[in-house]
Each structure stands twice: as structure tokens, then as C-alpha cells.
Amino acid sequence: MTEIKDLERELSRFRGRLVAAALFVLLCFGLLAARLTWLQVVRHEELQTQAEANRIAVVPIVPNRGLIVDRNGLVLATNYSAYTLEITPSKVEAELDPMIDQLGALLEIQPRDRRRFKRLLEESKSFESLPIRTKLTDEEVARFMAQRFRFPGVDVRARLFRNYPEGEAASHLLGYIGRINAKEKAAMEEWDEETQGNYRGTDYIGKLGLEQSYERELHGITGFEEVETSAGGRAVRRLRSHPSTPGNTLVLSVDMRLQQLVERLYGDRRGALVALDPHTGEVLSFVSKPTFDPNLFVDGIDVDSWRELNESIDKPLLNRALRGLYPPGSTYKPFMALVGLATGKRTPQQGISDPGYFMFGNHRFRDDKEGGHGWVDMYRSIVHSCDTYYYVLASELGVDLMAEQLAPFGFGQLTGIDLEGEVKGILPSTSWKKRAYRKPEQQRWYAGETISLGIGQGYNSYTVLQMAQALGILATGGERHKPHLVREVVDVVHNTRRPVGKEPFEPVPIKPEHLAEIRRALVGVNVEGTSATAFRGAGYTSAGKTGTAQVVTIKQNEKYNAAKMAEHLRDHALYVAYAPADNPKIAVALVVENAGFGAQNAAPIARRIFDYWLMGLYPTEEDIAAVQQGQAPAPLKPPRRIADVAFRSAVPASAVVPAAASVPAAGSPIAVGPVGAVGRQPAGASR
Template sequence: MTEFKNAERELSLFRWRLIIVALLVLACFGGLLARVVWLQVYKHADYVAQAEENRVSIVPIVPNRGLIYDRNGVVLASNYSAYTLEITPSKIRTDLDSLIEELSGLIEIAPRDRKKFKKLMEESKNFESIPIRTRLTDEEVARFTVQRFRFPGVEIQARLFRQYPLGDVAAHVIGFIGRINQRDAKRIEEMEDSANYNGTDYIGKEGLEKSYEKELHGQTGYEEVEVSAGGRAVRTLSRTGATPGNNLILSIDIELQKVVEQAFGNQRGALVAIEPSTGDVLAWVSRPSFDPNLFVEGIDQQSWDELNNSLDRPLLNRPISGTYPPGSTYKPFMALAALELGKRTPQQGISDPGYFYFGNHKFRDDKEGGHGFVDLYRSVVHSCDTYYYILANEMGVDGIHDFMKPFGFGQLTGIDLEHEKRGLLPSTEWKRNAYKSPQQKKWYAGETISLGIGQGYNHFTPLQLAYATAILANNGVVMKPHLVKVIENSVTRERKLTVPKESYRIPLKQENLDIIKQTMVGVTREGTSAKVFAGAEYVSAGKTGTAQVIGIKQNEKYNAKLIAERLRDNALYIAFAPADKPRIAVSIVVENGGFGAQAAAPIVRKALDFYLLGKRPVENAEKKHAPLLREDSAALRSAAELKADDESDGGPKPGAETVGNKE
């Protein structure tokens, strides 16, 4: 049977199908058109930027680090250019160890270099370029350049390196830079100008390199560089140059620094010399020292262990981080306090029997039998302990504290270095805050006596002692001590003083200052340092000091031969010269040196001879010092022992003895 189709119906169905297909086609083209409009109109700027970023690379230009000079223009920290072999781990297509082995066939890569590279790789981001060899020779550069195609991800870069041409001289002042580690990177991220460190690999780690980092770093520049698909630079499109860091001109006289460091020889200790009228630090010695060049590219483990584990502690910046009892160098300040507070007149004296009894506790003078009649002049010149035992008892701990505080004792000086310690100028308030139990919080009168001779709780830095001496020499006018005298703009050469004016003035009577200065002149003419300064072509004022390191048993006499070298007394000396118009004020501590007159004063004499007269020491100062014996006295008992006695019954124990300082 034949089936007949409905032509009209079929035609209508075909038309609907055609319409649907046409609508679908239009919808697809409409979607494509909308997408083109979205990409070309609305997202045009974004994609143009991305395209440019693929074609144009922003390369930071690291600025030259500022230079460091001494006060006379001697370069203490400089920069030099050298080639480094660097690897970018993200671009390495083979095993890293295998790559390094291949590289070592062209350029010598020592085990130390490999260890340093792996350490840096742990601290760095994967896309950063990491040096595996620095300071390549021209021959090594040529050998690698010929074979460069074999090592994708490995490049030779020209970089600036920091150099400290004088090695360990003034190392604690200058400090050093080092590669930025993770801790540094975190600190940089928190800085307001963190973008300024893009491309920077090194940062100040210690000393002035760290405290003046912002001045020394400079302003980072940028280059817009067109790169190929392989990432190689094709041409430079634009350039904003880097601005070099500012230069630092120090107050240090590096020749004076050398003289003092040589004079120390193998002894440990510190010396600080200050120009009283300006606060300029002329010399800053911490012995032993270290070579800052070791740290620039990362110190090797052996060198680090030698420095870090040494009993001599060469990394310790003693002038600000070492604290010591001042010993008898404290007496001129105590004498000045006596005059200013009306506790003594210059003529008023005591009869010194060689001891002072407080309750049942006997505080002995260093001179058996005493000094006889002692007025204020003789108390300083002959360093009579009994005079100051009595004076301290009359003044009281808070009276001493309040007078000494403006001189900087136990206070931060604000020197332009980090890690300054405050030291300890005791007071009743300090003890209440320092201890927990009610008995420990109490200040016992017996603890005051030893303060008068610079012992007991007294602990100050060599900087504080030099600072106070400079204030005394400058008639109470306080100039903030500083190591950087001038900051110089490296482009315009404009200079700016760091300390342009005085900080404050201590209201002192000139007649009292003159009396104290005369007593200190007497020390160098007829007192404890007279032999050392015999024949000097200038008049200096000084005071010797000897301070115990440990206490010894009651009634036991001090004998250096029976005590380990590192437990012997410290030797101290303070001075300023010329006495009438001081140009230099000095403090020195020779650790375990014995007597101040024997170990400390001779070094100061050499420093003053050079600075005032230009005379250099003739003898070899490298010979190690051997302290004299002190057979006729015992060391002062420690504050801890006195405290233990006092806390047991509210005062010193019957029959207990304390022995004063021997110069």
C-alpha cells in the first residue's frame, strides 16, 4: 500500500528546523562577539599590561653602598667590583648536584663553596639567583663563557663587594655587612621603604654598618628591559638610575686607634677616648678583635667556631657591652659630690687608721696602718679608701645615685651603636624592683660603704666611664658621645653634623671643678701614676683604679700567683689632657691586668703622647703583660657576700672584714 507524505507539513517542519539552527548559529556568533568585546574593550588594559610584562622585565639597579672614612679621610669601608658564578634553581633542568660537578670541571668549586651555596639556597626563594663562587678571575670567566650554552640557569654576574681594608682595626666600630637571610627579609618587609631593597642581597649586620643602614644603602634604581622568549635581555627601554648611599665620616682617628690596639698587645680589655668639647669618640678599642671581611660572604664554620667559642670573646663589643666595677676611678666623682653637696671642704680631713668600722664589720684600707691625716686632695692623690668609706656612709646610696646619674653612670648614653648596656648605678628603688622577696628588696646600710670606692653593686661600661670623665673635663657641659661625626651626601657632597649642640649642663660650681681637676693632676705628678707620666711634655689629669673580679675568703691575702689569670683584678685608668684645656678624655679597662698604675696607665700614656704630640711608641707592645703581686692586701668581698651577711641579721656580721682597693 502506497504512503503519501503531507508536503505542507514537511515544509513547515523544515522551516522550523532552519530557524532553530539559524538561532543557534547566531547565538554562537553572538557569544563569540561578546567575548571579543569583553577581551578587546573591557579587559584591554589588563591584557596589554600582561603582554608587556611578558615582553618587558623590570630589573632593579642596586645602588653603590656609601663609604666609611675616619676623621682624616682614611677609607675604612669601601666597595670593589668582581664577577660571581650564580645559579637560579628554578631554571635548572638537571640534577643540581650533577650540575655543580660539571661546573667544577670548568671552575674550582671548593667544599666550603658548596656548603655555603646549600645554606643560601635554604634561606632564599627558588627563583633567586644564588652565588656558588665569588671573585672569579678573568681566566675563569672566559672558560665559563665559552661553555655557557651547556648550563642553562647558570650565569656570571658583575657585583660590588664590601671590603674593610684595615682588617681587624676598629672592627667593633665599623661592623660588617652580610647576605640577607630570612630573619633580615622579614625585618625588611616591615620597613616603610621595603621596596627600596628589591634586588639587594646584602645588609648591615653589626656596628655602624647596621645602625646607619638607611644612610649607607642608597636609593634603588630600575631598568625596563625587553626580553626574548628565552628570557634573555634584548634591549633597554628606559632607565632610572640608582642613587648611591651616603658616606659616613667618623670621629675616630684611625692612627690613634692603631696605636692603642698595638699598645694592648695580647691583653683583653677596652679603651674609649672622647673629645670633651664635641662628644667625638676619638678611639674605640675592644680587644681582642676580629676581621670583618670574614662575614661579608658568610663566615665558614671553622672560623665561626673559633670566634664564637673563644674564652677571649673577640666578638664582644666591650666598650658598650662589657660592664665593670669602676674601682678607685670613681673617687674623683665622689669627691666632687662631697664638695657640691656640702659634705666636705677641701681642708677638712680625717685621721686614717687603715680601716673603717661599720657596726661589727671592718672595712680595711689597702695601706696597712693607714695614710695618716687625709684631706680631700690626699684622698684622691693617694687613693685613700677609708676617706670614701666614711663619705659614702654619710651620703647614702640614694644621695650617691642622684649625684652620679647626670654624669651618665648607669644610664644609656645613646651612642650610635646597638647593644649598649645600661650598667648599674644602685639605689634603694633599684633594689626594690630588682628582687622579689621582702628581705632582698631592703637596702642595708652596710652595702653603701663599698660604693664609695667603686665596688659593691656598681657596674659601668667603659663608655660610661669615658663619658663621665669628658663631662668633668668639660666643666659639666654634656655632649652626646658619637662615632659618626658627619653624614655626607655622596652626590651633592653636602655635609650634616650628627651632634650639632650640647645635650644639657650639670650645674656645678667652677671652684669645685677646679679643685677636683687639681687633685687628678696630683695623681700624675705625685700620686699613683706619677712614674708612668714622668717626663711628659704636657700636664694631664688622671686616676688609677683596681677592681676585684671575685671575692676571697675572710682574712685571706690576695696573691696573683695563687689565682687563675682570668680571676685576677681588673686594671682601670681615667684621664684627660691637657689639664687646663682638655682635648681628649680617656677611660680604659685591662681585664685581669692587676694594678691600674701598672697595666692601664701606660697604655693611656702612649695614647696621649700620640694624640697630643704625634709620638709613636718605640717598643714592641706585643709582649703579654704579667701583673704584679699584691701580697699586702686582700680583695674586697663581693656584694653578694655582703648581702648574704646583711640579710642574715640585718647588718654586717661581727668580725667580718672588707679590704679596699690597691692601685
């Protein structure tokens, strides 16, 4: 009996265990089924996408950067494809330096290549592909590919390179592109998602000039390719692709032949020049001398070249036309005369007797002509550039009235030109001085400081661009336009054109009778005044004003002697002019630094510009050489017709820009294959 009970108890216990085990197994299968349902049903699309992502790589296709051409179609910035040897540090199995040594035994790797690579390595992330050699020849590519298995993490890739065919010409207005640095990457993170996505795979952006200002227009729209990859990450086959859209073409208002002529006329001298159409604001020439070769920066400038440019006393990297600040000297006098008329402080016939100086307190403000100009009315004050006349006028006007009347001409204000980095300059006033200085004694305006403002000295400090805009307003009788370098933007895919900068601003009110007096005097300057020699025999009538501005203050009892001064401390030569006088088509403002008299060194450059633009004439080589030395006011020999001068032919944009780029971004698994201030110093005489 006892045995039966024990058996039943054991069977009951066994059944319980069996049920528990069965429930456990069912639970496990239930969990497994639930997990499978979760993975196969609920997360099916997500996991399928991940699986595809492990098998499929989406590679951005960087677009061809847009071209930049001048008004005649001459290509100033273009692209070409070349092979680069690149290293992805995160994929390198050995030490970097020994591996680079081994690469150097196979291909030529110069010390500057190593320095550039190390700099890029410090600025980039380890998983980025960095160039160690660029512009490989076909032979070098073949040599490396045969030994590729020895260098994991090293590959040859096809890249697009920017090229500036004209070299140093117009470098300050074109600018250049360069590799995106850490600071720029951080700034790009603030962009909207769409723009960030469009820059996937982009390693280079505009750094200066039009390349920077029109970056979004020039960049284009990034495309993509989907490729099937092996377990090792190599491309097996292309699944689908969406081509990139090339960047737009910038058509400039600048005439490159004129630009190069002006740069040649400057020679080795420093300075800046802006020529524009006063009726539209189109910039015809935008010169800053000395220049630099923007091609040096495209592939990463080497240390020696950077040191030479950055440490040069001539400051070739300074855009003098946009950022150089200069006292306008006597080129300011026509505007001062106009203020005198507008405020009723002067009439055209009213004059003074000029003894050759103006006394204010116990300080003698000298005129440039020893003994003075005698009796001087407004016409003679401009034609013969009488300083004393404007010392007296400035004293009567006062600094704040002058600032109020001159501000509408754009002095001391941004012009709004389509280049980044423009500076405002200084239009002096009592309120300006309070903002500019901290100490109360420095903030105070002294009456004696007003005197030299009348001749464009003292605190007056403007860019050549501002002077050109102001002259354009005067030449057109008050028309005011925003200066612009880009004439139109061309969509090369849809072949549409979008004009730039056509809308004028509110005009500056100038009474016709006042304008007529100033214009008459400006014509007199080029007919019988300080720049008459430069325009002798010209086939048109022009109007202008010379200027000579002191860089350093000369003591009251001393005379200026250029021969005894360091070259960088000598007077600047300035000139402003427009032509034809009765219907202006071009207005020019220029400065030749430390060159002395404007009539001798600046006006002759303007004469050749007007001959080119209005008459279709180009100076002879002998004449250009003489102008460079300040030895030829008027042309030495009859100039040539432009048609007889050999220039590089313009290339139509359509012949250079492909419909779409075909170069994948860095890091792509696609196999290698063919791919389509100058500082302002106060005081001094002005001529």
C-alpha cells in the same frame, strides 16, 4: 491534501529551526564581539601591560654601598666588583649534589663553599640565585662560560663585595655586612612600601656596628633597567634604564691612626678604650680588644672561623666598649668626692685618720695600703687613692643619695651613641634592687652593701663609654654631649654635608668651687700621685685617676695574690684622664682586663694617646712593645713625630665612589660584563 499539509508543517518546522540556528549563531558572534570588546577596549591597557611584562623584564640595579672614612679621609669600608658562580635551584633540571660535583671538576669548589651554599639553601627560597663560588678569576669565568650549556640554572654574575682595607682595626665600631636571613626578611616586610621597594634585589645589609646603625644612609637608592627578553628569558636588548644612586659616605670623628696605635698598645691583652672630645662628644678612638676581621663575614663566614671566634675564651666578638660591664674601681672616687661636696657631707679640708681599714659591724673593709694612709683630706684621698675615706663617705651618704647625685653624669644610663646594642649598666639603688630580683629577701638592701660602692665596687657596673662621658662632663665643668662616631654624612651625588650630633644636652650643674677642688686633685694624681711616673716629662699638664677593680671577691682574712689566681680572675686595670688640664681637648677612659694596677698597665696607654693628640708624637717600636708588657710607664725613648711615621695614605672619597652603581641584582637576565659582658663581681679593695 494531506501531503500538502505535511509539507507546510515540515517547512514551518524547518523555518523555526533555521531561525533558532540563526539566533544561536548571532548570539555566539555577539558573545565573541562582547569578549573582543572587553579585551580590546575595556582591558586594553591592562592586557597590554601584561604582554609587555612577558616580553620586558624590569631588573633592579643595586646601588653602590656608601663609603666609611675616618676624620682624615682614610677609607675604612669600600666596595669592589667580582664575578660569582650562582645556582638558582628552581631552574636546575638534575639533582643538586651531582651537578655540584660536575661543577667541582670544572672549577675549584671547596668543602666550605658547599657548606655555605647548603646553609643559604635552607634559609632562602628555591627561585633565588645563590652563590656557590665567589671571586672567580677571568680564566675561571671563561672556562665555565665555554661549558655553560651543560649546567641549566647555573650562571656567572657580577656582584659588589664589601671590603674593609684595615682588616681587624676598628672592627667593632665599623661592624660588617652579611646576607639577609629569614628573620631579617620577615622584619623587612613591616617596612613601608617605599623602603621595601628600595631594597628590591638587595641581598646584603649591615649586621653590626656603623654598617647596621647607618644602613639606610649607606644603602643608597635602587635603580632599574627594562630589557627585552627572549622566550627563554635571555636578554635581547636594553630598552631603558634609571641609574641607581650610591649610598652616602660616613665621615667619622675617629682618627684611624690613633685607633691603630691604641690597638697596638694593648697587644694581646683584652680591654676597651674610649677617647672623645669633651666639648663636642666626638669619639676619637673606640677600641675593643681583641678584635676580629670583618672581611670574614662579608662572603659568609666558614664554620671553623666562626667556631674559633664564638668559642674563644677571649670573646673577640664582644664589643667591650659598648657592651662590656666593669666595676669602675677607684676611677669612681672623684665623682664620690664631688657628691660629698654637693651634699654638704664633706668639705675639702675635712679629713679622717686612716688605720688601713673600715669596720662595719663585724666586717673589715680593707684599704689597699697596709697600715693606712694616716691623716687624709679630700685632696689626699684622690691623689693617693685612699679606700677608707670613701668607705666612710659612702656609709654616710647612703645608696639612694649616691644614685640621685651620680645619675646626671650618665652612670647606669644609655649614652645614646650612634651604635646599636648599647647596655645601660647598673647604678645601684634600693629601687633598682627591687626591680632586679624576684625573691623578697634578695630585694632587700643591706647597709653593708653600700660600703663597697664608695670605691667603685659592689653592684657598680658601667661601660667604658659611660665612664668616658662622665669624665667629659667633669672635665668641661658640666657640659653634656651625646657621644657620636659619625661626624657628618656626605651626599656624594649632590656633594652636600650634614653634620651629626652637634646639639648639646642640658648641662649638669656643678658649683665652680667644688669643681676646682676635684680638678686640683686630679692634676695631683698625675703630678705626685699614683700615675705620676707615667706622665714624667710630658709637655702638658693632664688630670687623671687610676683604678684597680677586683673581678672576684677575696675572703676577709685572705690577701690578693695575682700569681695564685687564674689569669681571667685577676684584677682589672682602669684609668680615666683628660688633657690639657686647664682646657681639655681629649678625655679618655680605659680598662685593661685582668692586668692589675691601673697606674702600671692603663695609665701608660693614656700617656701615649695624649702625646699623639696634643704633641703630634708617636711612640717608638721599642716603647710600644714595652707598654704591651706593662713595663714602660713613661716613654723609654724619645717619641717620633707623626710626620716621620709611614701610614697608608688617605684616599679622597670622590676618587673611590662612582656616580652610580651598574651592577644588576641577583637573578637578573643581564648578560655578564664588566662592572664598575664582662660580668661584674661585687666587693673588694680598689686602688
